[in-house]
Amino acid sequence: MSALDGAVVVNGRFLTHATTGVQRFAREIVRELAPLVPLVVVAPTGPLIDADLGAKVVQIGHRHGHAWEQLDLPTFLRRSGSPLLLGLATTGPVRYRPQIVAHHDITYVRHPESFARSFRLLYRVLIPSVLRSSARVITVSDFSAAEIAQHYRVPRSKLRIVPNAVSPGFVGPGSAHDEGVPYLLAVSSPNRHKNFGALLAAFRDAELTHIRRLVIVGSQGRAFHSAASGRLEDNVRFLGRVGDADLASLYRGATAFAFPSLYEGFGIPPLEAQSLGTPVLASRSASLPNVLGDSALWVDPRDVDDIRRGIERLDRDEELRIELSRRGQLNAQRFSWSASARKVADVVDEVKAETRR
Structure with missing residues (x-):
């Protein structure tokens, strides 16, 4: 046999x-x-x-x-x-x-x-x-x-x-990361099409009253070129690759989640964030409108000012964050x-x- x-x-x-x-x-x-x-x-x-x-x-x-x-x-x-x-x-x-x-x-x-x-x-x-x-x-x-x-x-x-x-580790209650200050979270490897240069520029220029830090999770494969270079400001922190339990904790603790990618076949990270109740800002590009529907705050990924305005809206509008959290959890349940x-x-x-x- x-x-x-x-x-x-x-x-x-x-x-x-x-x-x-x-x-x-x-x-x-x-x-x-x-x-x-x-x-x-x-x-x-x-x-x-x-x-x-x-x-x-x-x-x-x-x-x-x-x-x-x-x-x-x-x-x-x-x-x-x-x-x-x-x-x-x-x-x-x-x-x-x-x-x-x-x-x-x-x-x-x-x-x-x-x-x-x-x-x-x-x-x-x-x-x-x-x-x-x-x-x-x-x-x-x-x-x-x-x-x-x-x-x-x-x-x-x-x-x-x-x-x-969404995998089981990104469903349900659990510990929430304490960064010491309210933070905007982004998760991905920093490949150029992930558009981190635009996100960093938008965050740097944003006038914020609540969010104090941008936290970026993800490592870079050898086959890719980094989008991030130069000295980073004190209010931006790269964590590198983290395990699923720590990532889920980071999602839960974030004020909002940003996904400015220029091209995605699907886009799992915003769905993980939504499953854990985190409001999502996403680029209106590629597959993302089909995957996220009306559950995200949409921005033009090629317009740094539009990304900045989106970050500022999420920062200032608590009711918007609550509504996006509700819609996002419903959306994640579709998959x-x-x-x-x-x-x-x-x-x-x-x-x-x-x-x-």
């Missing part, structure tokens, strides 16, 4: 990466999908990050990174009867079928300035072939589906929408990982039926 026992195989390369939005999607979908579909997660050898997913994990091969994904993984799968492969973290083996791949967005196309040249060149070669070889392409929003269809000419009939959601996993299960059933035929 094969080690896979007829299960759907999950491409487990994401277990070697620290958790960002893509990896969170993969982990939460696997946890919710495991009771619905027989799964085996196949991952590279060596240390894994947060591998307690409720599914069997098999480690194979001797390579790592893209080499493992393109060589070791498909070789192992073909020797194991060529089971259906489910990739939830953007990439997959270009010459393997049957396969379902999740491709979250095309930020690297729309904002190449955020990415190293080597990264862009790799994706230019890799992604078109992966999308062509996949029986279905999962993405996280209608916006991303339209972007992928337009840029890569993927038929819309091949695309399936599976939204992100759940269990519902998204059921959508993935439906996609798996589709592809299995086609494979049998």
Whole structure:
């Protein structure tokens, strides 16, 4: 009997990466999908990050990174009867079928300035072939589906929408961070398309009566260029990467949350903030209007003065903050990982039926 026992195989390369939005999607979908579909997660050898997913994990091969994904993984799968492969973290083996791949967005196309040249060149070669070889392409929003269809000419009939959601650690009461002063929170890696330069300029120029500090959470991957440079004022603090428990505490303690990004396939951080009752200021761009609806204070991300005015409104208008908190909590409840996993299960059933035929 094969080690896979007829299960759907999950491409487990994401277990070697620290958790960002893509990896969170993969982990939460696997946890919710495991009771619905027989799964085996196949991952590279060596240390894994947060591998307690409720599914069997098999480690194979001797390579790592893209080499493992393109060589070791498909070789192992073909020797194991060529089971259906489910990739939830953007990439997959270009010459393997049957396969379902999740491709979250095309930020690297729309904002190449955020990415190293080597990264862009790799994706230019890799992604078109992966999308062509996949029986279905999962993405996280209608916006991303339209972007992928337009840029890569993927038929819309091949695309399936599976939204992100809020993980359990960002739901319900808990401790609230005490910064010593009221603060505006921002969460993301400081890549250029995240627009932190505009946020820093807007905060610096804002006339504030309540908020006293901007707190920014997130680390920067090697493949990206920083948007933040120079000496920071005393009222701006970078915390770097923090764990989920500390991040939830920071959300709860914040007067408001700012998300000035120029481009998002979905945007998990504002949804996390909303789930914990924090009012959200967001850029009217990309997928965000569809994800957040009327639950955020909208600003033009390319207009520093408009961002400044938005920060000043949230600072001064307590009633607005209360109303946005209420709307935000209702909005966050529209999404759940269990519902998204059921959508993935439906996609798996589709592809299995086609494979049998």
